[in-house]
Amino acid sequence: MKASYLGAMGYAQRRTFPPTWPTPPAYNDPALSVQSYQHGIEECEFAEEMGFQWISFSEHHYSGRIATGAPSVMAAAVAERCRKARIALLGHLLPLNNPVRAAEELALLDNLTNGRLIMGFLRGTPNEDQTYNVNPAEGRGRMLEGMDLILRALTEPQPFAWEGRYYQFRTVAVWPRPVQQPLPPAIVATRSDDAVRYAAAHRLGLGVSFLPVADTAAITNKYFQWCQDAGWTPQPDQIVFRGSIYLAETDQKAWDWFHRQADRARAPGMALRNSVAQVIQAQRTGQTIDYAHVFAGSAAGDIVGGAPDLTFVGGPDSITQQIKAYHDHCGAGVIDLFFQQPSLNHRDIMAEINLFGREVLPRLQEF
Amino acid sequence: MNPPQPPLPYTESGNGPQVAILDWTPWQTTTLADALTPSYRVINIQPPIPPPGEGQDEAAAQNTAAALAATLETAGLTQYALIGVSLGADAALRLALLRPHAVTALILVSPTCVAPEPPQTPPDPQPWQTPTQTMLAHPENPAHPPPDPARAAALAALSQQWQNANALLPQLQTPTLAIFGQEDRLIPPQAPSLWRQQAPNCNICFIYDAAHAITLDRPQALHSLASDYLQRRETFIVENRNSQINP
Incomplete structure (x- = not known):
């Protein structure tokens, strides 16, 4: 099993945010913001050094909790510092984005990383629809069409026009072409049947986030069945589970920390x-x-x-077993981990990455 | 020299610039003609499909094109835009080459006559025999009319003969828009780019959520696109709609 580090790039003082989304820009101090991004990049570098095989990025808006509204920009910056790990853009919020622009960013990233890109498509959380004034009723349709258009744009060798339900383009000719031919690996991050079916029918991977094992397995089981119906079997790298984590030296220390967080109730800014x-x-x-x-x-x-409860809490043994459950019951071959809990600072995160790299990651590679 | 061709049956509607439609699908829909009628004089030709075994080869295709040309001239069309659907696009291509000064624009919807060489798979008549299952993106849509079985069988036979027209494409000087369903399972995936690459004045367009029978799957999208191309030809790529929210 592989491990992926989610480069959330959280703002250092995210614990002080008001509870509601969006977080007012007034909370952002530019000097501290610059430092926060530098710390976030250092965390990615250190994660790679400790053996994480993927560094991932996710599009989220108007909050310093996951501060990567332009994930391609962030991925490009980190890709210059992390030269071995796969760069996983998990991913673009397709209902919000011009799919042709997304395709151009993906193709460029695959070139800049010399073929290390993994691309992901998702619909986004309910608040994200408000970012660029997308009607929530249209989100699913925009996502499904957006995926079709991106895949066409990345593979069609001649200029073409597109007559969609939500998108109309009369000239599409994405330059450069992806390094990975015919396509970089792609993950559809979803819980919805129609998007899971889409992933199976198009031989794309599946990503599931922040659900318990049983709920995740219910989704991945459907995916495996529909892949079989479509005449193929997904590889382990094509099943990605994203969860949030707090790892300490022992279970006791981890749960003590967790219970202290409970006093804060929900994560701020969400x-x-x-x-x-x-x-x-x-x-x-x-x-x-x-x-x-x-x-x-x-x-x-x-x-x-608010933010979902932590998926993984404990010492190295417990965390290993918790992650293994997603491998054994859900078929997950990649675990994408969100370390930046609101009350943790840069030093805390680096210590956690270190501990994870030493005590957990080698054991993940055994299954 | 070919003998004079008898006129083929056609229907006529509307007034304005002249458009001829050749729709050779198992469905005899008139939606495209109906949509264009308010702005154009539309000649909708439903030519008899040659029975199996009667010389369905390139010579027969040329003869069919000649018969179509004669029919349109009989109808008084001297210059016209030409729309061919499915196998009708194959005939339209040959007609455009036969009458390059008469055909002012060519719109080919799901053209089947271009394929990578050498052919990767032999022509398969099966899709034509079960068109509802193979030619529609949404066969479950109750609004779709049933295909005509006899027409489907005749087209299945025809599809076996009129294959690769790749060599004709470089000769095609007519402004051309080739339209493909994003989910078309009959046309080889390489075909759209061959059109774009080899026909000098050809644009290609994909219609989302449509298979081979675009006229049924996404009729409004097709009408909108075809109307725009008929009006603006190759400059249809230039956006001309006002996008101000509160002017």
Whole structure:
């Protein structure tokens, strides 16, 4: 099993953010921001040095918690410092992005890394739809069409036009071509049947995030079945699970830390107003919305949501077993880990990476 | 010299610039003609498909093109845009080469006559025999009309003969738009780029969420694209819609 380090590039003072999303830019001190990115890059370098095979990036907006709104820019910077690891862009939020631009960024990254790119496509969390004014009801359709268009743009050898449902382009001719032919490895990060089916039908990998083992297995089992129906078997590297982690020298130390975090309740900078969350969910699922009712219940500024609970907590033995469960029950061949918990500083993260590299990573490679 | 060709049956509708449509699919839909009728004089030709064994080769294709040309001239068309659908695109290509000064623009929807050389697989008649399963991106759509079985069988036979027209492409000077369904399973994946590469004035376009039968899968997208190309030819690539939100 391979390990991937999520280069979240969190802002150093992210623990001070207000609970709600988006985090006002006023919280960003430019000098501290520069330092935060430098620390984040150092963490990626150190993760590679300690044996992480992938360094991943994920598109998230308007918050310093995962501060990579332009993940291709971040990936390019890190790729110049990390010269061996695969650079996994997991990934572009397709409903938000111009798919042709995304294809150009991916092709350029594959060139800059001399074929080390792994590309990922995902829809994004409910708040992300608000970033570029995307109707939540259109997110799924935009993602499915966006994937088709990107794959076409990266493989079609002649200029072409595209007449889609959401995208219309009359001249597409992506330059450069990817180094990896016909395509860099691609992961569809999803929990939804239609996107899982898409991944299976197009022989793409699957990514699942932040779910318990049983729920993840329910998704990957469907994926394996649909891959079989499509006449192929995915390789271990094509099943990626992303989870958040806190690793300490012992279980006791890890759980003591965890319980101290419980006092802080939800992670800052992630929550949505209840009214907004309700409407997004309703639009995403095609429900009729009673705006009068929604707004009447939210005048006090209720908040819901927030970061998911930690997926992996414990000492090296426990963490190894927890990760192994995703390998054994879900078929995951790559574990993509989010280390930057809000209360941790750069020194804490480096120590965790060190411990993970020494005590956990060698054991992951045994299965 | 070919003998004079008798006119082929056709229907006519609308007024304006002249457009001829050759739709050789197992579905005899008129949606494309209907969509163009408000702005164009549309001649919709449904030529009889040669029965199996009657010389379905390049010479027969040329004869068919000659018959089409004669029919359009009989109808009074001297200059016209030509739209060919599926195997009808194969006939349209030959007609454009036969009457280069008459055919002012060529729109080929799911053209089947170009393939990589040497052929990777022999022509397969099966898709034509079960068109609902093989030619539609969404066969479950209840709005789709059933195909005509006799027409499907005749086209299956025809598809065996009219194959590779690669050598004709460099001769094609007519402004051409070749349109392909993103999920077309009949046309070799290399075919669109061959059109773009070998035909001097050819643009190619992929229609998302459509298979071979684009006229059924995404009719509005096809109408919109075809109308734009008919109006602006190769300059259709230039965006001309106002995108201001609050002018």
